[in-house]
Amino acid sequence: MEHDAIRNLEGRREMLRGIASQIWGFAEIKNQEYRSAALLKQTLRDEGFSVTENTAGLETAFIGEYGAGKPVIAFLGEYDALPGLSQEPCLTYKKPVVEGGSGHGCCHHVLGTGALGAAIAVKEHLERTGGAGTVRYYGCPAEEGGRGKQVMAMAGAFQDVDAAITWHSTDDNNIWSMNFLATKGGVFHFKGITAAAPGQSVIGRSALEAVELMSVGANYLRAHLEPDCFINYAVVNAGGVAPNVIPADASVSYLLRAKTRKTVIQTFRRLVEVAQGAALMSGTQMTYEAEFGTSELIPNRALERLVYEKFKEVGPTPYTEKDLAYARELRKSLPPGAEEMTFQALRMLYGDVAEELIPQIRGKEINDILYPYLPIEKSKYGSTDVCDVSWFTPVVQVTAACYAKDTPGHCWQVTTQGQADFCYSGMMTAAKVMALSGIELLENPEALRQVREEFEQRTSGRSYAEECCE
Ligand SMILES: [Zn+2]
Numbered sequence: 001m002e003h004d005a006i007r008n009l010e011g012r013r014e015m016l017r018g019i020a021s022q023i024w025g026f027a028e029i030k031n032q033e034y035r036s037a038a039l040l041k042q043t044l045r046d047e048g049f050s051v052t053e054n055t056a057g058l059e060t061a062f063i064g065e066y067g068a069g070k071p072v073i074a075f076l077g078e079y080d081a082l083p084g085l086s087q088e089p090c091l092t093y094k095k096p097v098v099e100g101g102s103g104h105g106c107c108h109h110v111l112g113t114g115a116l117g118a119a120i121a122v123k124e125h126l127e128r129t130g131g132a133g134t135v136r137y138y139g140c141p142a143e144e145g146g147r148g149k150q151v152m153a154m155a156g157a158f159q160d161v162d163a164a165i166t167w168h169s170t171d172d173n174n175i176w177s178m179n180f181l182a183t184k185g186g187v188f189h190f191k192g193i194t195a196a197a198p199g200q201s202v203i204g205r206s207a208l209e210a211v212e213l214m215s216v217g218a219n220y221l222r223a224h225l226e227p228d229c230f231i232n233y234a235v236v237n238a239g240g241v242a243p244n245v246i247p248a249d250a251s252v253s254y255l256l257r258a259k260t261r262k263t264v265i266q267t268f269r270r271l272v273e274v275a276q277g278a279a280l281m282s283g284t285q286m287t288y289e290a291e292f293g294t295s296e297l298i299p300n301r302a303l304e305r306l307v308y309e310k311f312k313e314v315g316p317t318p319y320t321e322k323d324l325a326y327a328r329e330l331r332k333s334l335p336p337g338a339e340e341m342t343f344q345a346l347r348m349l350y351g352d353v354a355e356e357l358i359p360q361i362r363g364k365e366i367n368d369i370l371y372p373y374l375p376i377e378k379s380k381y382g383s384t385d386v387c388d389v390s391w392f393t394p395v396v397q398v399t400a401a402c403y404a405k406d407t408p409g410h411c412w413q414v415t416t417q418g419q420a421d422f423c424y425s426g427m428m429t430a431a432k433v434m435a436l437s438g439i440e441l442l443e444n445p446e447a448l449r450q451v452r453e454e455f456e457q458r459t460s461g462r463s464y465a466e467e468c469c470e
Pocket of ligand 1: 107143
C-alpha cells in the first residue's frame with residue numbers, strides 16, 4: 001500500500017511547485033534571501049510549525065519545528081540564487097530576464113522547497129500516528145559562497161539533531177556517498193608605487209608584477225601538492241588599463257581545494273608565503289583577507305544505505321514525452337564533450353561499476369535510472385557547506401534528476417530548466433525519498449542507533465574546532 005507520506009506529497013505537488021516557482025522568480029543571492037525565507041517561514045507557520053528566526057545571527061536563516069522530544073530529524077533547505085545567471089524559463093538558448101541579474105543557476109529554489117515538502121509530510125505523519133519525536137526544517141542561507149550552514153553549525157544549531165537529510169538537484173538519481181573537497185581561499189592585495197612608464201620606472205613599484213610573481217610561485221607550488229589538491233585563481237584587480245602607468249594596486253583571489261581541511265589549511269599557509277615572496281621581489285606591500293572555506297564530509301554509510309532503500313522504494317522520476325522533447329532540444333546547447341565529462345566523472349568515482357552504468361545512460365535526454373549504492377571514498381570535484389554540518393550530526397545527501405543529462409552546474413541552462421515540468425518532478429521524487437527516510441529514522445530506533453553509532457565512531461577523537469577552524 002502506498003505510504004501516507006507519498007500520498008500527502010502527491011496532493012501537495014501544485015502547492016510546492018507554486019512556492020518553488022516564486023523563489024525561482026525572487027532569485028535572491030547569498031544572505032539577501034529575504035523574500036524566499038519569508039515565503040518558506042510563512043508556509044511552515046501555516047502548516048503548524050513553530051518558527052525561530054535569525055538563526056546564528058543570520059537574517060535569512062531560520063528553523064521550523066514540529067513535535068517534541070527525541071529523536072530530532074532535520075531537513076536542510078537552501079534558497080539562494082547565483083549572480084549573473086538570470087535567464088528566461090524553459091528556453092533552449094541564453095536570454096537573461098535582466099542583463100547581469102541573478103538567477104537560480106543551481107536550482108536551490110527546488111532544493112529548499114523539496115526539503116520543505118519532506119518536513120511537512122513527516123509532520124503530518126507524526127500528527128496522524130501520534131508518534132514521538134521532532135521534525136525540523138533548517139532554512140540555510142548562502143550556500144553559494146556564504147557557508148550559511150557552517151555558521152549555523154558553529155553556533156550550535158545542530159547540537160541536538162539526531163540526523164539530517166538534504167538533497168540537491170542534479171542530472172542523475174543517486175545518493176552522494178562520495179566525499180567533497182575542502183576549500184580555503186583568500187584575496188591578496190599588493191600595494192606598489194605608481195609612476196609614469198618608462199620615464200619614472202626607477203621609482204615605480206608594480207603591484208601587477210607582484211600578482212604575476214605570485215602566480216609563478218603558486219604554479220611552482222602545484223608540483224608539491226597532495227593528490228587532489230587544486231589551486232585556482234582570478235585577478236580581480238589588474239591595476240589599470242594603460243601600459244604607460246605603473247599600477248599601484250592589484251589584487252588576486254585564490255581558491256584552494258583539497259581532500260581534507262587540514263591539507264587545505266596547510267597549503268594556504270604556503271600560499272601566503274608565496275605572496276610574501278612576491279611582495280619582497282616586487283618591492284610592494286602585501287595584505288590578504290582569508291576566506292574561511294568549507295570542510296570535507298564525515299560520511300555516514302548507515303544513513304546513506306537507509307535513504308538508498310527508500311529511493312529504491314520511490315524509484316526514479318518518470319518523464320513524459322514533453323519532458324524528453326524539451327530536454328533533447330536543450331541538450332543541443334550544452335558544450336561539446338558534456339556527455340564525455342559525465343562519463344569521466346563516473347569512471348573516476350565508480351571505477352569498474354561505471355562501465356555498467358555508461359551504456360545505460362549514453363545518449364539519454366534525461367537520466368532515468370537510480371545509480372547503484374556504493375560507499376565511495378574518493379572526492380567529487382566540488383564543495384558544499386553540508387560537509388561542515390556532518391561534523392556535528394550525521395548527514396545524507398540525495399540527488400534527483402532535475403535537468404537534462406550532462407547539464408553542467410552553475411550555468412544558464414540550469415536556470416532555464418528550473419521552471420521545466422521535469423525539474424519539479426525531480427523535486428517531488430527527492431521530497432518523497434527524504435520524507436520516507438525521516439519517518440524511518442523516527443520509527444525505527446535500531447536503524448537510528450546504527451546511524452548514531454557510526455557517527456560517534458567516525459568523529460571520536462576528532463574536533464571541528466581543531467581541524468577545521470583557521
Ligand atoms: Zn547548489
